[in-house]
Amino acid sequence: MKEELFKELSQAVIEGNKDRSIELTNKLLELGIDAKIILDHGLLPGMEVVGIRFRDNIIFVPQVLISARAMKSSLAILEPLLSKADLKGSGTIIMGTVKGDIHDIGKNIVSMMLRSSGFTVIDLGIDTKVEKFLDAIKNENADIVGMSALLTTTMGYMKVVVDRIKEEEINVKTMVGGAPISKAFAMEVGADGYAKNATDAVKLAKQLIGLESKETKIEQIS
Amino acid sequence: MNKFLEALNSGKILLCDGAMGTELQKRGLPTGACPEEFNISNPEVIKNIHRDYFIAGSDIVETNSFGANRARLKLHGFEDRVKEFCFAAAHLANSVRPNGKFIAGSMGPTGELLEPLGTLSEKDAYNIFSEQAIALEQGGVDVLFIETMMAPEEATIAVKAAKENTKLPVVASMTFELGNAGLRTMWGIDVKTAAQKYTEAGADVIGANCGKGFDEMIAIIKELRPLTDKPIIAQANAGIPEWIHGMSVYTETPEVIASKAHEIINAGVNIIGGCCGTGPEHIRKIKEILDRYFESRI
Ligand code: B12
Numbered sequence: 001m002k003e004e005l006f007k008e009l010s011q012a013v014i015e016g017n018k019d020r021s022i023e024l025t026n027k028l029l030e031l032g033i034d035a036k037i038i039l040d041h042g043l044l045p046g047m048e049v050v051g052i053r054f055r056d057n058i059i060f061v062p063q064v065l066i067s068a069r070a071m072k073s074s075l076a077i078l079e080p081l082l083s084k085a086d087l088k089g090s091g092t093i094i095m096g097t098v099k100g101d102i103h104d105i106g107k108n109i110v111s112m113m114l115r116s117s118g119f120t121v122i123d124l125g126i127d128t129k130v131e132k133f134l135d136a137i138k139n140e141n142a143d144i145v146g147m148s149a150l151l152t153t154t155m156g157y158m159k160v161v162v163d164r165i166k167e168e169e170i171n172v173k174t175m176v177g178g179a180p181i182s183k184a185f186a187m188e189v190g191a192d193g194y195a196k197n198a199t200d201a202v203k204l205a206k207q208l209i210g211l212e213s214k215e216t217k218i219e220q221i222s
Numbered sequence: 223m224n225k226f227l228e229a230l231n232s233g234k235i236l237l238c239d240g241a242m243g244t245e246l247q248k249r250g251l252p253t254g255a256c257p258e259e260f261n262i263s264n265p266e267v268i269k270n271i272h273r274d275y276f277i278a279g280s281d282i283v284e285t286n287s288f289g290a291n292r293a294r295l296k297l298h299g300f301e302d303r304v305k306e307f308c309f310a311a312a313h314l315a316n317s318v319r320p321n322g323k324f325i326a327g328s329m330g331p332t333g334e335l336l337e338p339l340g341t342l343s344e345k346d347a348y349n350i351f352s353e354q355a356i357a358l359e360q361g362g363v364d365v366l367f368i369e370t371m372m373a374p375e376e377a378t379i380a381v382k383a384a385k386e387n388t389k390l391p392v393v394a395s396m397t398f399e400l401g402n403a404g405l406r407t408m409w410g411i412d413v414k415t416a417a418q419k420y421t422e423a424g425a426d427v428i429g430a431n432c433g434k435g436f437d438e439m440i441a442i443i444k445e446l447r448p449l450t451d452k453p454i455i456a457q458a459n460a461g462i463p464e465w466i467h468g469m470s471v472y473t474e475t476p477e478v479i480a481s482k483a484h485e486i487i488n489a490g491v492n493i494i495g496g497c498c499g500t501g502p503e504h505i506r507k508i509k510e511i512l513d514r515y516f517e518s519r520i
Contacts, residue, residue, distance in 0.1 A: 057401035060410030062373075065339045100254025102297055102333065105408070127254060127297070152463045152470030153253050185465040 002033065006041040009074070013046030014053075016066030018073050025074040035081035039118070043078075047071055047116035051199040054109070061105060068112045090118040091143035091209045094136045096128035098157040103150035106178060106198075110146065113198040114205055130161050137165070137172050143209050146201070147191075149178045159189040166190070173208040177201060226324050226364045227391050227426065229281070230453050230492060235512055238457060238495025239275035239283040240505050242328070244472075246271070246286070248501075256298040258290040261310035268311075273318045278502040279509030282493070283319075284328040284367055285311035291354045293332035293342070305357045312361025326367040326393065327358030329380060336375050344379060351383035359388040368394045369431045369457070370497075372407040374419050381423035393455050393493070394425035397432040398442050405442055413445045421452065429455035432497040434462055435474050436482035443489040453492035458482075460499030472499035476507040483508045487515055 005028055012021040021043075028038045050067045053059045095111045097104050104126050115121045122140050124132055128147075137145055145165070149155040158176050165172060175193040176186050186194035193208055195201040229236060246257050249267050261268055272283045289295070290307040300307070308327070315325045332350055334342040355366055366384045371377035377396060384392045396416045398405040405413050413430075420428040428450060430442045439458035446454055460472035460479070474482075479500075486494055494512075496504050 057403040057406065060406065061408045062339055062410070065335070069339075100252075151253075152465070153247050155465070155470075157253070180463055180465065180470070182465055188465075188468065 002028075002031065005031075006038075006045075009038070009042030010046035010049065013043055013067055013070050013074075014049050016063060016070050018070040021070040021074045022077065025077050029077070029081070035078040039075070039078055039082070043071055043074055044116055044118070047113065048199075051113050051116075051197075051202070055197045055199050061109075064109055064112075068116075071112075071116055090120075090206070090211060092120045092122065092140050093205060094122050094124060094133060094140060094142045094145040095148070096124035096133060096136075096146075097126040097148045097150075098154050098161070099127055099129045100157065101149050101151050101154040102126045103148070103178070106150070107146075107148035110148070110177065110198045110201045113202050114146075117202045117206070119205060130157075130164050133161050134164060134168070134170070137170060142172055144173045144175060144205055146175045146177070146205075149176070149181065152180050155180055155185065156189075158191065162190045175201070175204055175208060224364070224389075224391055226282075229324070230427070235487060235491065235515075236281045236324075236493045237279055237505065237509055237512060238326070238455070238493055239272075239278075239280040240496035240500035240502065241459070241498050242271065242284060242286050242288065244498050245501055256289070256295070256300060258287060258295065258307040258311065259298065259300060259303075261286055261307050261314060265310070265314055268314045269318050272315050274502040275505055276318060276320055276323060278505040279512075280323070280495070280505055282324040282326050282365075282495070283315055284326045285315050285358065285361075285363060286328070287311040287354070287358060288328045288330040288369070289333075290357075291329070291332055292350045293334050294330070297333075304353050308354060308357035309361040312358055312363050316362050324364045325362070326365045327355070327361070327363035327390075329354055329358070329366060329368045329384070330370050331372070331376060331380075336373065344375070347376060347379045348383050351380045352387045355384040355388050355390075359390055363390065365391045365393060367455075368392060368425075369397075371396045372411070373409045374407075374411050374415065377416075378419050378423045381420060381425050385424045391426040392424070393427040393429070394420045394423070395429045395431040395455055395457065396420075398430055398438070399434050400438050400441065405438070405445060413442060414449055417446060417449050421450065425452070427453045427455050427493065429457075429491070429493070431455070431457035432459050435459060436461075436479045436486065440482060440485045440489060443486055443491055447490040454490065455493040455495075456486050456491045457495040457497045458486070458500075459497035460504065463499060474499065476503040479504060480507050480511060484511050484515070487511065 009024040460474035
């Protein structure tokens with residue numbers, strides 16, 4: 001019965017059926033199931049499928065956004081019930097599109113998938129200057145900072161941010177992504193990791209904070 | 223009849239220009255600056271780009287107004303300068319226009335998501351595109367180019383706004399990429415659906431721009447040609463730039479695209495040009511190919 005409901009909840013997220021997702025979340029709570037378990041067994045597996053289907057061109061941007069909305073409305077119900085430890089579970093990530101760049105569709109999808117995997121994500125939006133990154137990293141005591149760039153003229157700015165982090169000896173991991181970014185480029189700017197899509201970005205983030213073994217590592221630069 | 227449509231109906235393949243955005247970056251647009259503001263602060267740079275394209279053989283150049291809509295300009299705090307930027311854009315292109323050549327008013331997406339996924343209402347989107355289209359017409363362009371669209375609703379609204387508020391012909395293109403599901407926009411729209419949507423909305427010319435280089439453009443035009451009687455436009459970009467030895471490089475150089483442009487022409491386009499990463503040299507190459515193509519047919 002419980003297993004069935006988890007499956008149905010995942011399915012509701014995959015289909016982006018917000019009402020159904022809310023209904024099932026409430027039902028599971030009424031059955032006395034812990035919020036964290038609902039998150040881990042219902043919502044997150046659903047979003048994982050969404051990420052994979054997006055990567056494989058089975059679904060496209062609108063479907064991802066609709067699923068995200070379903071996920072968000074369920075999460076809103078669970079959030080007050082999740083303990084601080086549950087929420088902080090996987091760590092805090094600062095995300096932003098770098099200075100001069102306004103492309104944010106990819107960054108938003110990555111942020112959303114990270115959130116769906118239990119990370120706390122502070123999204124700084126587009127056109128983000130180095131000071132803003134640094135302030136957020138310090139204020140939030142972040143574990144990782146993720147930078148997105150879609151322009152060859154703005155990707156160089158990633159180095160500005162990475163250099164400042166090193167200069168000021170801030171203890172935070174850096175990861176980069178966006179269409180023109182490659183592993184070679186990520187290494188050149190001295191970032192700790194690169195991922196080429198949102199699904200891999202989640203794996204990468206987990207590796208960077210030591211949640212996933214390095215055996216499965218994809219693009220972490222060591 | 224509108225002179226532009228007349229030229230198109232004469233059976234000639236019209237040559238458009240290459241990129242404005244990446245060309246501006248090459249010529250000093252600072253990272254993050256508003257490209258359309260350059261119409262006011264650096265008019266000579268814009269004029270030179272247009273002039274270079276005309277010299278390279280372009281029959282049409284596009285105004286520097288791709289992002290001159292209220293939603294995009296807002297990011298720079300310039301939302302109340304749509305009219306000013308569009309006027310200047312049209313004026314600059316007109317000031318270097320040789321006789322018999324055309325000026326196209328460029329209109330790109332708002333960059334925002336429509337309701338219910340985002341916060342932009344259909345009505346606001348319609349008003350945003352109308353404002354820009356009217357300003358470009360008043361500035362003196364011959365035709366409107368609605369381009370780089372990916373979301374079908376936004377694309378349709380843009381074409382309707384242009385058709386209903388101006389007397390200008392409308393050329394409408396979307397951006398496709400080849401993936402496991404074939405050629406699709408990021409919104410998942412295939413070539414056939416795009417053609418249908420644009421035709422229903424009243425576009426005079428339909429086609430594709432930007433994307434992932436000339437090879438994919440060949441595939442797009444081959445797929446589109448049998449689906450429509452309308453004239454077709456193809457403006458490929460020079461691929462996705464690669465990072466080589468600390469520099470960003472577009473791999474599809476003028477030499478590389480030469481034979482590919484030929485294939486696009488053979489696939490049945492009526493307007494050909496370039497997008498991001500292409501410059502006057504690419505256009506010169508395509509011009510040579512076009513000239514040879516017509517010679518061989520006479
Ligand atoms: C949509 C788009 C736009 C929209 C942006 C709307 C928005 N709100 O984002 C608009 C129309 C506004 C736009 C504007 C411009 N654009 Co544009 N645009 C695109 C386009 C077609 C798609 C980008 C996109 O959203 N892809 C879909 C998402 C899901 O993919 P993604 O961003 O790559 O993200 C994935 C991964 O990269 C990764 N990822 C992304 N970020 C991160 C971060 C981390 C930390 C990690 C780990 C992973 C990761 O995961 C994501 C999900 O899987 C691309 C072409 C292309 N194929 O990339 C051109 C493209 C990026 N644009 C380009 C250009 C030139 C421009 C303009 C300069 C054009 C102009 N004349 O004004 C302006 C620039 C404005 C500015 N200052 O930023 C060029 C850039 C070329 C260059 N020299 O660098 C491109 C590459 C087109 C081309 N082939 O030449 N653009």
